[in-house]
Amino acid sequence: MIAGLTRIHTRLLGFEGSTRSVGLMRIGLALLMWTAYGSSWRLFQHETSLDLVVLVSFWCSSTLMLLGVSSQLSTAAAGLTQAVLYHYYGIHLDIEAYHHHHTYTLMVGTLLLSMTPCGRSFSFDRWLDLRRADRDGRAPLPEFGPLWALLLIGLQVSCIYFWGAYNKSHLSWFNGARMTHFTMKFYLGSELPSGTWFLALMTISGAGTVLLEYLLAFGLWVRRWQIWLIPAGLALHAAMYVTLPVSTFSATMWLLYLSFVDPELVHRGVDRMVGAQPRSG
């Protein structure tokens, strides 16, 4: 028992791999930050000195994060800036746009990413290291490092599904009523189609959503199920994005799915795409 737990502990905290997944995530999350907040935080849009500090911090940290300059530090700064946006502007000042589930997901994703070596790949840091390595006649730093925080990002995704499904675990989701409400609100108005096909469609989509969320919460960790569950999850978020006002949530979840994919697989995939020789060892 103790030996088993120690082995799991060692595997979790010692989890390492290619840093290309986290490099891609860094770029994607920085762009999503711009999408989520950029239009509200332009240079002329400040009223207080705190606004100005947050504004400067937002643009500087997210830009450096995107480019990969002092990547971990700039990612941490971007995450902390979002924490101020979420907790101070969102919760304390009660500005609803800042304390949505999509802004929280973006904030947590960024903060957890800052605990990974997210600048080892696809970054200015990497480019600088390659240049210095050339000059000094040494090998560049490997695109490899500790990825235990990537597991936490995956855990966050799982928890979103589990608690989201838990919240939907009541009759109105399984009998199609909730899906009917959404369809009426955004599409049909108060005039519902009379055929049983409509009730069947609403029931299947409502119950299917809840069951799929429970399945994704646990199943995404099972490697041999990923080939089915990752496309199913991506399709779920695509459907939400196209049909409902979910802002950056779908795109953020898509990006965070990288935390479930074997980092070596991502590394080899990038190699294949750019026609590079696979690395030895």
Place this chain on the structure above:
Amino acid sequence: MTSPPRPAARALVFYGVAAYLVLGPAYRQVLGGDDERVRNWVMFSNRFEVCSAQYESWTSDGRREPLDRYAVMGYVAPVEAPTSFDLIETETEVLSIGRALCRKLGGAVDVRVWARCARVHGTGWTRVQRAEQNLCLPASPGRKP
């Protein structure tokens, strides 16, 4: 793929964050806590103000005919109707549209409505009208508006 775990600080952060991610939402979703600083995952749980309504024309011999409210009001297609007519949000609106249909039809008509409005829990619906009142009669003080 793995290497020995580093210092205790890493373990502390890892298990602390993991516990918060897993158990944090339970504070609000299971225990009913209301501190908004702790995130809950209750997407798509807000109650929409939506009602579905089927209007009927009743005759004195007891026959009931469904009423196409768009046609009665002269809208050739639903897109021509204003949003407030297309999407009925409350029981008050259900009754108000019923009375508008009465006025448009004119004469001694008997218009009634079956209507239900959305709620989040239970079956997802609250039945608000069961075709029990003729909406074309003037509202009496004792009746619902």
